[in-house]
Structure formats: C-alpha cells, structure tokens
Amino acid sequence: MGLVTGILTLPFAPVRGIGWVLDKVVRTAEEEFYDPAPVQEALVNLERARDEGRVDDEEFARQEESLLHRLEEIRAYQLRRGGQRGL
Template identity: 80%
Template sequence: MGLVVEILALPLAPFRGVGWVIDKVVRAAEEEYYDPAPVQEALVNLERAREEGRIDDEEFARHEEELLHRLEEIRVYQLQRGARPGL
C-alpha cells in the first residue's frame, strides 16, 4: 500500500520539497536569532566601551538593559523548546 500512496502523491513532491526547504531555512534562522553568544559578546564589548570611556553610565545602562532583556527572551525560548539555556 505504501508504494501506491507514493505513486499517487508523486505530483505533490515539488510542494513537499519546497516545504522541507522552508522548514530548514526557518530552523536555521531561529538558531541564529536565538543564539546567546552574540548578545553575551555585545555585553562584554559594552562593558569594555564603558571602561575605556567611550560611553557614559547612562548609555551603558540603557544598552545593558536591552541586552539583558534579549538574553532573557533567548532563555525563555530555549526553555520552551526544551533546550538547556546557554547551549
């Protein structure tokens, strides 16, 4: 019966292929968007900029808050997906 179903579904193969490609692209985009490493690196660079006097404390606090909020968003996403946070 599986062969009959495959033969009957053959005209739909291009659509399944497009769906597979879209799924892979979405997964890759999500992995990149929810990667905590760039945000952690931005926090390190932000701290370095403050220490070197390139930004003041007010600007530092504003950017730090945004980055920490982003890390929290990533952690929540990872917990919802069942992944271990930070990995």
C-alpha cells in the same frame, strides 16, 4: 499499498520538497536569531567601552538593560523549545 500511495502522491513531491526546504530555512534563522553568543559579546564590548570611557554610565545602563532583556527572551525561547522536545 505503499507503492500505490507513493505513485498517487508523486505529483505532490515538489510541494513536500519546498516544505522541507522552508522548514530548514526557518530553523536556521531561529537558531541564529536566538543565539546568545552575539548578545553576550555585545555585553562584553559594552563593558569594555565603559571602562575605556567611550560610554558614560547612563548610556551603559540603557544598553545593558536592553541586552539583558534580549538574553531573557533567548533563554525563554530555549526553555520553550526544550519543553516541546520533551527535555
């Protein structure tokens, strides 16, 4: 039965291959988008800019709030992904 099914579904192999590639591309894009390291680095750079006087307190607070909100989104995503994998 496995051989017959394999032969009958052979014309769909390119479609399955495209699906596999698309899945890998989406996973890679999600990993990059939800990587907290660049956001944490931006927070460090923002702190440094404030210490050096390149950013005033008001601008610092605005950017910090935005970056912290982004970190919350990333952590929420990671928790959802962890929950889907049964962790």
